[in-house]
Amino acid sequence: MIVPYSWSLILFVVSFFLVRTSTQLSLLSYRLILATIFACLIFYFYPARFSFSRLTPNDWTQFGYQFLQLVDKPFNQLPSLHVSYAILLGVSLWDIAGSRKSWVSGAYRLLLTGICTLIALSTVLTYQHHSIDMLGGAVLAILVLMLSNRIRNALVIKYLAVGSIGFLLIAIVGFYFANMSMIASEVVEDLAIITASYWLISFTMLAYAYQQAKPMRDARWFQKSNSGRLTLYTWMKFAPIIIIYNGMSCLGQWYFKVCSRNQRHPLTPYSINDMVKVVASARLMQTDINNHLTYWLFGCDLLERSRSLENLPPSVHHQIIVIDLASEISSHVYHLEAAAKNMTSTPVHYLYLPLLDLRPLSDVLLKDYIDLFKQIDALIQSAETQAITANNESWVEGSQVENNQVKDSLITLINFHCVMGLSRSIGVQVLYLLYCGTLTVYNYHSWIEQHYPHAHLKDAYLPKSLVETMASYKSGTY
Template sequence: MDEARVTIGTRIKLVALCATVFSLFYNVNAWYASTLDYVPSFIFSFEQYIPFIPWTVIPYMTSGIFFVIVFFLCETRQELQTLTKRVVFVSVAAGLFFLLFPLKFSFIKPETSSVLFNFFFQFIKKVDSPFNEAPSLHIAFAFIFWSVFRNFTAPWRQVSAVWLVLLGLATLTTYQHHLLDVVTGAILGQLSFIVFPAEKNNFKLRNFYLANCYFLGGWLVILLSLVVFEFYHASGLILLWPALVLFLVGYHYQKNSIYFLKNKQGTIPWYKKIVYFPYIGLYWLFWKFLRKNKKPIELIPKLYVSSRLDQSEFQDFKGNQNTLVYDFSAELEENNAIKGNSVYHAVPLLDIGAFDTIEIKRIVLEITSHYKELPKDGKILIHCTMGLSRSTLIGILVVKNILSLPLDEALIKIKTTHKNAVIHSYVQDFLKSINI
């Protein structure tokens, strides 16, 4: 049987499955809400200033078209299966919220003089329900559409991004949804990426999973900010700052931008300290109060791992100009005592993120080479922020390389020496895949 024909048939079946699940949950809940004596609305006070813009009904209407064609744009079976799982998940999860917390759109929609726009609005009136508001399926589906559209090449990638943004804004400007629905729809769409990642065991895509966690956190903080602003105090809007930072950090995880904060001298520029203050501050608190590995641990003679040391801890370590320091922390800048009294190397890695195999090999071989040439009073210190995971990874590979040990023996040696070492399963998989 022709493979393309089978593929098309499978796509059609999956479209039908997702459309059936969506229709079932959407229509049953709309009917249920219509039978209730009272269905509340949730409106932020400033929403009264959102304008009604008739022409935005056009991008709003394209959601139904995208719902179908997106299944025919997936390039692999894996991508198609993931898309299906996300659409079903979003439809069912939203349906449960519609059932448990029914809400109604409450603004009166103005009349429009355009025949075309009026036709679209009449169509929406027939097929859309004034209920089934939060979370907005239009928004959640737009997120899922982007997970496929983002694979387009320029300029279609940019065009589709702008169009999906217009689609999202149209939920407000066509008076179909309130802001709560939009934010909760974004949360639900983002959650679908975490529950059903693109490729669960693909180490190279780990940063995308972590980025989605940061993005989800950003949307949750936005929701919290709006609620605090509405019901307690205008100061709640300050929470939009950490929300923005979460989005920025998520973006850099997607790009694996290891120098997004620190430069190659181990310093964070003043303007980044201001912008990323919530992120840097949180890591500083973790470092200040939760770290355990404050005293460098000697893995083998003259090779140490630790957390980021403060000035007094580095003095106790007796670092000198023949001490090589490899700093793998991407979140906190190195203290001046270390940079001024050692041979310092800034080689940041994103916390619990993916690693670039070529870069890791380069670093390990460089440390190994320096180790073999150390003078009598020389030593090497490898550290990250907490001294648990990133420094441990490099320590394992360096010890394995210097002593020519099998990986299992190197792991046992590190675990025996470094009691607080954290070796995640994905790190173990990476160690097995890298050959130095």
């Protein structure tokens, strides 16, 4: 039985080359990763050891058993991953031998069943596992098969894996530090377990958030204040993720600076009309706020700001609407408010639509997008009404204001921002331009290539069906 026992590794490797489609490959990967994650967690909490001694045969199989004793120690017995893998591989490879001749498919499935059955039986008959380990492996495989069919995407698996691996690493490091420390060793180990458990719970909650396509629920999970700062309640739940994204944001901003060093202004607002312009950006650093804000509002460098402000007609006013799309990190709106107040006393409005990183934009309900865009329109309309009222009052008092000056009296800058990749901010900005009727289903691709040439918005992230639905809503055919 040492021969079929060794087939497990061969079948494991070959299976990735036997599957025919990307869907089959993803499902196979999900299943194997989930089985490994759950088994490793069980191994940590219940580190079972094989209790029987095994004599090495004197025949030709002795080399196989000697190698087995060298590389496969009798620990981590329950559940048997050999059994779990055999079942998962058998199910995943069941339909790959498509043939018009039924006997070919039948022979393939019979061979596959025989190989997987022998692998499962060999775990007991080579004295590597007890029967209960074999049963545990089968139960684990069944649970993984049930769960894998409900997994929405690879991001769920990614965060489950990160949570489990982080738990094991933190707990094991704490165990070793506790054994090296002669003082307060129990305190060190308990602290490591608490930290590891918190890490696991936090990432499991994040994986659950990706599993459930409910962005409005994410607004409660990733709460922010009116100034765009993540609340203490959010930090308590997701501190590891938030810390990681803050580090990624700093790295991304540094990379953005390096890549755009030869570009004068890499983030140029796009004018919808004479009064409204939009721009997508990453989360801006405090040191860059003044430079970006000056260019967005006045179209000039920071060095020319003072001259531009002096020559700015007194009838021209600005307002800024910031749409925060990043769930995992605080917004730059509070720095933007301070800069705008010091610069021109420009009012800044803050709106929040929480979108988890890399989650497809189609996960958000069309109603949520429409509600957001209507809030933007309401802010624009309200400010325009106030400007017209102020101009009328000035005219009554004797200040002659031409009608064309009333139209130019207010400029609204709409800033969509995420963390660093710009996918979220550009994607939602495109949807807003479709909502406004500025873009259509026929030209939005070319518009992205023209204004954001380095952006990579795949169809899976910004699906054409969502674009068509938004365009249909604007045209009244939805």
